[in-house]
Every structure is written in structure tokens, then in C-alpha cells.
Amino acid sequence: MQNPYLPYPVRIDKITNATEDKSLKTYKFVFLDPDDERKFAYKAGQFAELSVTGKGEIPIGIASSPTEKGYVTFTVNRVGLVSSYLHTMKEGDIMGLRGPMGNSYPWDALEGKNVVIIGGGFAFTTLRSSIVYMLDPANRSKFKDIHVVYGARSPGMLLYRDELTKWEERDDINMHITVDGTDDPDWKYNVGFVPTITEQKAPAGNDDTYAIICGPPVMIKFTQPVLDKLGYTHDRIIMSLENRMKCGIGMCGRCNIGKEFVCKDGPVFTLSQLNETPREY
Amino acid sequence: MKVIKIDKQDFTSGIEKLADSYRLFGPVKEKESYAFQKLEKGQLPDFNFKNTRLSIKSVINPQSEVMFEYSLDEKQTDHHVMKEAKKDYSPRAIFGVRPCDGKSMVLVKPNFDTLEYKDNYWLDSYNCTTFVGLACNDPCSTCFCTSAGSGPFDETGLDVLLIDMDDYYIAKAVTSKGEALLSAASWDTAGTLDDVEDKKSKAEKKIKTSVSIDNIKDRSINEIHQASFWEDIAFSCINCGTCTYVCPTCWCFDIQDENSGKSGVRMRNWDSCMFPLFTMHGTGHNPRGEKTQRVRQRFMHKLKYYLDKYDQGIQCVGCGRCIQSCPVNIDIRRVCNIMNDYNYE
Amino acid sequence: MIGYIDKIKEISKGLLEEKKVDMIIGFRKGTVPMINEPCVAKTSADVDNFVWDSSCGINLANYLTGRKEKIGIIAKGCDSRNIVNHIIENKINREQLTIIGVPCKGMVDRSKVKALVSSDIEEVIEKEDTMVISGADFEKTVKTSDVISKNCTICMHRNPVIFDELVAEEVDEQKDVNRYEDIDKIEAMDSGEKWNYFEDMFKSCIRCYACRNACPLCYCPTCFVDESKPQWVGKSQDPIDIWTFHFLRAYHCAGRCTDCGACVRACPMDIDVRLLTKKLEKDCFEMFNWEAGLSIDKRPPLDVFNADDPDGFIK
Numbered sequence: 056m057q058n059p060y061l062p063y064p065v066r067i068d069k070i071t072n073a074t075e076d077k078s079l080k081t082y083k084f085v086f087l088d089p090d091d092e093r094k095f096a097y098k099a100g101q102f103a104e105l106s107v108t109g110k111g112e113i114p115i116g117i118a119s120s121p122t123e124k125g126y127v128t129f130t131v132n133r134v135g136l137v138s139s140y141l142h143t144m145k146e147g148d149i150m151g152l153r154g155p156m157g158n159s160y161p162w163d164a165l166e167g168k169n170v171v172i173i174g175g176g177f178a179f180t181t182l183r184s185s186i187v188y189m190l191d192p193a194n195r196s197k198f199k200d201i202h203v204v205y206g207a208r209s210p211g212m213l214l215y216r217d218e219l220t221k222w223e224e225r226d227d228i229n230m231h232i233t234v235d236g237t238d239d240p241d242w243k244y245n246v247g248f249v250p251t252i253t254e255q256k257a258p259a260g261n262d263d264t265y266a267i268i269c270g271p272p273v274m275i276k277f278t279q280p281v282l283d284k285l286g287y288t289h290d291r292i293i294m295s296l297e298n299r300m301k302c303g304i305g306m307c308g309r310c311n312i313g314k315e316f317v318c319k320d321g322p323v324f325t326l327s328q329l330n331e332t333p334r335e336y
Numbered sequence: 337m338k339v340i341k342i343d344k345q346d347f348t349s350g351i352e353k354l355a356d357s358y359r360l361f362g363p364v365k366e367k368e369s370y371a372f373q374k375l376e377k378g379q380l381p382d383f384n385f386k387n388t389r390l391s392i393k394s395v396i397n398p399q400s401e402v403m404f405e406y407s408l409d410e411k412q413t414d415h416h417v418m419k420e421a422k423k424d425y426s427p428r429a430i431f432g433v434r435p436c437d438g439k440s441m442v443l444v445k446p447n448f449d450t451l452e453y454k455d456n457y458w459l460d461s462y463n464c465t466t467f468v469g470l471a472c473n474d475p476c477s478t479c480f481c482t483s484a485g486s487g488p489f490d491e492t493g494l495d496v497l498l499i500d501m502d503d504y505y506i507a508k509a510v511t512s513k514g515e516a517l518l519s520a521a522s523w524d525t526a527g528t529l530d531d532v533e534d535k536k537s538k539a540e541k542k543i544k545t546s547v548s549i550d551n552i553k554d555r556s557i558n559e560i561h562q563a564s565f566w567e568d569i570a571f572s573c574i575n576c577g578t579c580t581y582v583c584p585t586c587w588c589f590d591i592q593d594e595n596s597g598k599s600g601v602r603m604r605n606w607d608s609c610m611f612p613l614f615t616m617h618g619t620g621h622n623p624r625g626e627k628t629q630r631v632r633q634r635f636m637h638k639l640k641y642y643l644d645k646y647d648q649g650i651q652c653v654g655c656g657r658c659i660q661s662c663p664v665n666i667d668i669r670r671v672c673n674i675m676n677d678y679n680y681e
Numbered sequence: 682m683i684g685y686i687d688k689i690k691e692i693s694k695g696l697l698e699e700k701k702v703d704m705i706i707g708f709r710k711g712t713v714p715m716i717n718e719p720c721v722a723k724t725s726a727d728v729d730n731f732v733w734d735s736s737c738g739i740n741l742a743n744y745l746t747g748r749k750e751k752i753g754i755i756a757k758g759c760d761s762r763n764i765v766n767h768i769i770e771n772k773i774n775r776e777q778l779t780i781i782g783v784p785c786k787g788m789v790d791r792s793k794v795k796a797l798v799s800s801d802i803e804e805v806i807e808k809e810d811t812m813v814i815s816g817a818d819f820e821k822t823v824k825t826s827d828v829i830s831k832n833c834t835i836c837m838h839r840n841p842v843i844f845d846e847l848v849a850e851e852v853d854e855q856k857d858v859n860r861y862e863d864i865d866k867i868e869a870m871d872s873g874e875k876w877n878y879f880e881d882m883f884k885s886c887i888r889c890y891a892c893r894n895a896c897p898l899c900y901c902p903t904c905f906v907d908e909s910k911p912q913w914v915g916k917s918q919d920p921i922d923i924w925t926f927h928f929l930r931a932y933h934c935a936g937r938c939t940d941c942g943a944c945v946r947a948c949p950m951d952i953d954v955r956l957l958t959k960k961l962e963k964d965c966f967e968m969f970n971w972e973a974g975l976s977i978d979k980r981p982p983l984d985v986f987n988a989d990d991p992d993g994f995i996k
Contacts, residue, residue, distance in 0.1 A: 060457075150416060151416075333562075399888075572718050578949045665712060
């Protein structure tokens with residue numbers, strides 16, 4: 056019987072600052088036992104428990120794409136005990152990784168459809184994974200139009216900026232990058248909040264179009280009416296939730312929203328599913 | 337399955353025999369109350385108890401349990417790598433398990449034994465155990481097991497049910513595991529269940545309170561969640577963990593790393609939905625930050641979410657421990673009946 | 682004491698009807714014997730559910746913390762002292778409160794009563810000075826004063842120290858009681874005996890925090906045991922962590938504890954937690970001539986510095 060609490064040992068291969076204020080760092084992990092990488096087969100939208108030995112575990116969305124081999128990456132905001140300690144760790148340090156956990160974005164349902172990705176702030180990690188996955192030459196033909204609305208407070212707070220720029224240059228993805236405000240005269244993308252840009256740039260909702268939305272509660276609060284207006288039905292609006300978690304496998308009891316566990320039955324839900332729950336998140 | 341008659345003096349010698357092949361646990365008197373403890377050599381389970389203050393959860397799923405060990409010393413090979421902690425899962429028998437506690441195992445198991453994941457700590461501990469029940473001839477005034485899907489003579493979840501017939505015990509094997517224990521104890525005199533039915537109906541008649549869930553079943557989660565009675569139910573709650581800790585069917589836990597110098601252990605500890613910390617995000621945001629939300633969570637989990645999720649009744653066996661121990665007299669029977677009888681229109 | 686209820690209801694209804702308060706905090710009949718449940722009345726009809734007897738031990742001051750409404754509250758001597766604490770510590774404003782004072786002769790100790798009989802108590806009927814306890818096969822009458830909580834037996838402030846209404850004439854305050862008998866016994870132990878005594882005392886603690894949460898003094902937004910940055914105390918059943926919690930909590934109550942007994946009453950494991958706070962209460966009494974919660978005009982001893990504060994501990 057495999058112990059579901061036993062993390063795979065990993066080495067921190069590379070640490071990069073992900074935002075200009077250094078509150079987020081991106082960690083690239085390599086499995087000590089290459090066999091573990093095979094066991095850690097994941098889909099875009101899943102998460103894992105980063106296990107910092109001696110401090111504890113934190114659930115973090117997987118930022119790398121299943122199409123990227125040899126490593127996994129996570130972008131971690133410095134918030135609590137474990138994430139703060141993780142920010143002090145160095146390349147080469149040994150820790151653990153437990154997962155992958157949770158469901159993923161509904162890739163079967165998304166196949167053959169237009170995909171509109173709407174993200175705000177730090178909640179772009181599993182969206183990055185999804186974009187890289189969809190843009191992979193082996194996968195791109197499976198999807199129709201791809202739109203991405205992604206916003207942050209300022210240019211320096213956008214995650215994965217180099218990649219965003221490269222995606223902007225492609226013609227098989229429609230990028231709508233935005234910032235709340237900037238004094239950079241060379242900023243050539245949008246200025247405005249995510250809901251506004253979504254209203255201006257996102258395609259209208261129909262049976263063939265899904266919106267995936269991740270972001271801070273305030274962004275979601277104001278984007279949802281926009282999607283309603285654009286004609287997205289609630290079963291075509293896909294959200295990824297965060298709740299405090301420990302076990303990550305639906306057993307320790309804390310992350311539930313009604314009878315569903317965010318860690319195991321989620322973190323990805325359609326808005327129609329969420330409407331049936333007490334929405335305690 | 338076998339029905340055995342055990343004379344009370346043979347009971348003692350049987351227990352002595354079992355000590356060779358089982359780790360024995362049973363109720364032991366501690367000051368004014370009873371607790372399940374490991375029985376020392378020659379020690380007998382003390383059956384002069386109504387019920388133990390903590391359920392057999394304290395044995396199967398102990399309050400603090402080491403999961404892994406690790407070294408933080410970079411001079412060691414395998415530093416920072418989790419190692420499985422050594423455990424003793426040799427055969428164990430728990431005597432004096434009240435039927436409500438036996439039933440609780442059946443309710444808790446689906447949480448730890450799922451299609452996708454198996455919680456090895458809970459399952460190994462459960463699987464190595466033979467549950468020797470003791471029927472309740474004399475239930476407490478707070479018992480309501482008969483309306484919570486169990487009963488004073490319920491065999492569900494037990495391997496053997498002992499019935500105290502005053503001068504002797506009747507032991508009814510419920511599973512082959514139970515039969516094996518009876519043989520190992522050399523309890524082999526055939527008995528009959530002739531007089532048991534009478535004891536059983538007498539015991540059931542002593543249970544005077546009940547809960548109803550028919551209406552809870554038919555209502556949607558959100559209807560009950562948004563009902564107006566929660567403020568009143570929650571007012572007196574002080575948000576301690578007593579109800580959840582004494583409950584045989586509350587399984588929630590926390591995972592913590594505890595370091596001592598250059599080594600440490602990853603362990604799990606009972607946790608409680610009554611504590612704000614249980615759900616607090618790293619950012620300080622708390623989906624159940626208010627007392628009323630936490631009280632509602634506990635009762636909704638037990639009486640609605642579980643009911644809907646597993647289709648095997650409520651997550652409560654009617655043992656009444658939370659009623660006896662609640663420092664402010666929040667009574668699950670009252671709450672359940674309010675939830676059931678409320679006019680949801 | 683059982684005769685108070687009519688007056689309590691009369692005053693409560695008057696306050697609600699005249700809209701002097703938004704709510705009244707009192708007790709409704711418990712579902713099990715010897716414990717009534719704190720509740721809120723917002724209408725006269727709610728007030729009809731109020732009860733008063735010797736099973737109203739829970740300290741209602743605990744329900745005031747940070748509330749914004751205008752509140753009527755029923756207060757025994759100890760509750761009233763904790764209300765004073767709350768006012769001093771800015772947890773409630775005096776102006777928000779209408780205190781319905783109840784002179785008290787002590788509240789029943791459930792475990793004392795349970796220990797008197799061998800089977801389950803199903804009903805307790807309270808008479809003027811006695812209680813009739815009954816179960817399936819027995820009925821027994823006990824003197825209420827014989828089964829009141831330990832802290833009530835040595836209580837020096839049975840009458841409310843602050844109130845707006847009083848439901849009955851004041852009761853006589855107790856004289857000639859040895860308030861510190863239990864503490865004297867522990868103080869007389871050598872360190873080894875003390876170690877064993879406390880080790881045994883906390884053996885059954887399950888860290889449910891009922892003692893802390895029942896205590897009107899324990900209102901910290903985040904208790905030190907729940908802090909994670911830094912984490913002061915481990916979370917397991919390690920005895921050192923358990924003792925650390927209890928000892929530190931007690932110290933945090935020094936100069937504030939009214940010995941209301943809420944902690945002991947709440948403990949599901951029958952741990953006599955108040956022995957710790959009682960020792961500190963004794964020290965405060967002996968060193969500063971201080972008893973907590975007697976006046977809203979006096980600052981507690983640990984809040985102020987006086988040149989003649991005892992300094993014998995500086996060696």
C-alpha cells in the first residue's frame with residue numbers, strides 16, 4: 056500500500072524572482088529519483104503539496120506544463136510559515152513534493168472549443184501551465200481560438216513576463232495583457248482592470264466557448280457579471296479555488312465547501328457546481 | 337457464526353491466554369471516568385462503565401501520531417528526506433467496545449479508505465484490530481443510538497459482541513476475525529441467544545430520546561445552510577474542541593512538523609472545525625471565520641453533507657458524548673430536530 | 682434562588698419593551714440536568730424561556746466580548762466582576778450594558794452530584810435549599826450547599842459588584858472561609874511532589890481549549906498556542922506543550938482572574954485547572970491586596986507601577 060502522505064524527495068534546481076517586489080519566487084524542482092517524475096504524471100490545473108522538511112507543507116498549483124519534461128515548477132507567494140521559509144531556501148536544497156493532487160481543468164470538455172483564460176495577479180500559475188500545454192505543437196490543433204486576459208497591478212507584478220511577450224508575438228493565441236496602472240512610457244499593452252478588458256476583448260459566450268477564471272476574490276466578483284453579460288452560461292465558466300489544506304487527499308476535513316473537498320473534488324469547479332454549494336471559500 | 341457461553345471465571349483465564357497473541361486494550365477507570373488503555377499483563381478490562389469519556393477513536397486514530405521521521409543534519413545522507421516511522425501493527429484486541437463505537441468505525445472508514453487514496457495509518461490500525469463489543473444493558477439518558485442507525489445491541493463494526501447475562505457472558509461471533517479470537521481464548525462452550533432478545537428489547541426501551549432526519553434528507557444543502565436558526569444554535573458555543581474530540585465519528589486532523597535539534601517528526605494531531613485556525617488561509621482570509629459558520633459546519637457535516645455523500649445515514653452514532661461533555665449544553669439531538677422540523681418554505 | 686426567575690423575567694421584559702436594550706443574555710433550560718444553556722432573548726416571548734437556578738454556572742461575561750449592541754445581561758457576583766474586567770480592558774462599554782444583578786449562593790458542581798449516585802441522573806428538581814436527584818431506579822435529596830462548586834464554597838463576592846437592577850435582596854457574604862486551603866497544600870509540597878502533582882493533573886488533557894474558551898479573560902484574537910510565526914508551543918500531546926499552555930494561560934490571567942470557575946466547569950476531563958489561576962489570585966491578594974473586577978475605577982496591579990510594589994523576588 057502506497058503511503059499517500061510520503062513526499063517524493065526533490066532538489067531545488069533553480070530559484071527566480073517572479074515579481075519585481077520579490078514577494079513571489081518561481082522554484083524549479085528536480086526529482087532525486089527519476090522514477091518519481093514518472094509517478095508524478097499531472098495535468099494542467101492540478102496542484103501539489105510542497106513539503107519543506109521541518110516546517111510543513113503548502114498546497115501550490117503546478118506552474119509547469121505536462122509537456123515540459125525533466126522538472127516541475129511552482130511559483131510561491133511569501134505568506135505564511137512554510138512559504139516564508141521556502142523563500143529563504145537555496146538552490147541545491149532538498150525538500151519534498153507530494154502529488155499531483157486534485158482534478159485538473161476539464162481538458163476532455165475543452166477539446167474542440169474556444170478557450171478564454173482570465174487571470175489576475177498571482178493566480179496565473181496553473182493558467183500558465185494550461186497555456187503552455189495548449190500551445191504545444193502536439194496539442195494546439197485540439198483547441199479553437201485561445202484568448203488570454205491577464206492583469207496585474209503593474210508591469211513588474213506580471214508573472215512570466217518573458218513568456219507573455221513571446222506569446223504576444225504569436226498568431227495562434229490572442230493575448231490581452233493589462234495592468235491597473237503604469238508610468239512606463241514604453242508600456243505597449245492594455246491599462247485597465249481585468250473585468251473591463253474582459254468586456255472589451257473577450258469573445259461572446261456560446262456553446263463552443265469556455266472561460267477559465269482565476270484571480271483574487273475582488274476580480275472574480277466583478278468579472279462574473281461581465282461574463283454573464285457576454286453570454287457565458289455558468290456551466291461554461293470554470294474556476295479554480297483555494298482553501299486551507301493539509302492532507303490534499305480529501306481526508307483531513309478542512310477545505311470542504313459543503314460536501315465537496317476543494318483538494319480532491321476540486322480545485323476546479325464550474326460556476327454551476329459552485330452555485331450548489333455553500334461557497335465557503 | 338458461533339455463539340459461545342463464557343462463565344465469568346473463564347473470562348479471566350481467556351483474557352490471560354489472549355495476551356500471548358494480541359495486544360489487549362480495554363476500558364480502565366481513571367479517577368472518576370473510564371478510558372481505553374493498553375492492558376498490562378494480568379490486568380482485566382473494567383466493565384463497570386457506562387461509556388468511556390473518549391471513544392475508541394483514541395486507540396485507532398490516536399490524538400497525536402508520528403507519521404515520518406527526518407534529519408535536518410546536512411552531514412547525514414538522506415537529510416531532509418521523510419522516512420516512515422516504525423509502527424506496531426501486530427494483532428490487537430479492544431475489549432468493551434460499546435456498539436455505538438463499533439458502528440462509528442463503519443462510518444469513519446469511507447473517509448480513510450477511498451478509491452483513489454488509502455490512509456495507511458488509519459487502515460493499518462483498523463485492520464490489525466479485533467473489536468470485542470459489549471452490549472449496553474443499561475444505556476445512558478443521553479443515548480439516542482436507536483434513532484441514529486445503531487442500537488445498544490448493534491453488531492455493526494464489531495467482530496464479537498459480548499452480552500453480560502449477569503452470571504455469564506454470551507459471546508456472539510460477528511466475523512471470522514471474531515471467531516478466531518474466541519478460539520484463541522479457548523472460549524468454546526456453545527451458548528444460545530434465547531435470553532438475549534429479552535435483554536435487548538429491555539435495553540432499547542430504556543432509550544427515551546431520538547432524532548429524525550427524514551426532512552433533512554429531502555432538503556438541499558443550501559436550503560439548510562441558509563436557514564435562520566443557526567445564530568440561535570451557535571450563540572452559546574465557545575468554539576472549544578470538546579464535541580469534536582469526544583466524538584467517535586469526527587476524524588479531522590492537522591499535520592505538523594516538530595523539530596528537536598537536528599531531527600524531527602512529521603505528525604498528525606486531532607483538529608477541530610470549531611477552531612478558527614482550521615480553515616484560516618495564509619493571507620488571514622477565513623471562509624469560516626465566524627463562530628456561527630463553524631457551528632453550522634459541524635452539524636451540517638454530521639447531519640447533511642455526510643448523509644448526502646455516503647448514503648449510509650448521518651455521521652453520528654448517538655453515543656451522547658458531545659451532549660455530556662459540551663461546556664455550554666449544545667445538544668445535537670435538539671439541533672438535529674430543529675434542522676429536521678424547520679419550515680423551509 | 683429559584684424564586685428569582687419571575688423578577689428576572691419582569692425586568693427583562695421591561696427592558697426589551699422600553700427598548701432600553703436590543704437583547705438580553707440569560708439562560709434557557711438545559712437539555713440535560715445541572716447545566717442550563719446561555720441564550721439571547723430579543724422579544725418578550727424569548728424571555729419566557731429564561732430560567733434561573735443553581736445550574737446557571739456558566740460565566741455570561743464571556744458572551745460580551747466586542748459586541749456592539751445595547752445589552753441586558755444577567756450577572757451573578759462573579760459574572761459582574763468579569764464584566765468589570767471587560768469594561769476596564771475595553772472589551773465592552775459600560776454604557777452599552779444594563780446589568781441585571783443576581784445575588785448568588787453558589788452554582789452546582791455536576792461531578793460532585795454524579796459522584797453521590799451510582800447510576801445515570803435523569804432529572805434534578807431544585808427546591809429552595811435542596812435538590813431532588815432522580816434516575817431510573819433511585820431518588821435522592823441533597824442539600825444544594827453541599828454540592829456547589831469548590832470556587833463557590835470559598836467565594837467572597839456572591840453579590841454583584843456592579844448592577845443596574847437587582848433581582849433580590851443581597852445575600853450574606855461568606856466569612857471565615859479559608860480561601861487558599863488548596864493552594865496552601867500545594868505550596869507545602871517539595872518540588873518533586875509538585876512535579877508529580879501537576880504531571881498527574883494534566884495527564885488527561887486533550888487540548889480542546891474549553892478552559893480557555895470558557896474564560897472571559899481569554900479573548901486574545903490569536904492565542905499564543907495558535908501563533909505560527911513564531912510557533913511558541915507544539916501542537917501534539919507532548920506533556921511539555923500541554924503544561925506550557927496551561928501555565929502560560931494562567932499567568933496571562935494574573936491579576937485578572939475572579940476565580941469564577943468557568944475553566945473547571947468547562948473542562949470535559951475534570952481537570953482542576955483553576956488551581957493555577959487561584960495561586961496567582963492568591964499572590965495578587967497577598968502582594969497587592971488586589972481582588973480583580975471589584976471596581977471600574979481601579980487599574981489592575983499589573984497595569985500600574987507603584988514605588989512600594991513588593992520586590993522580594995529580586996534577589
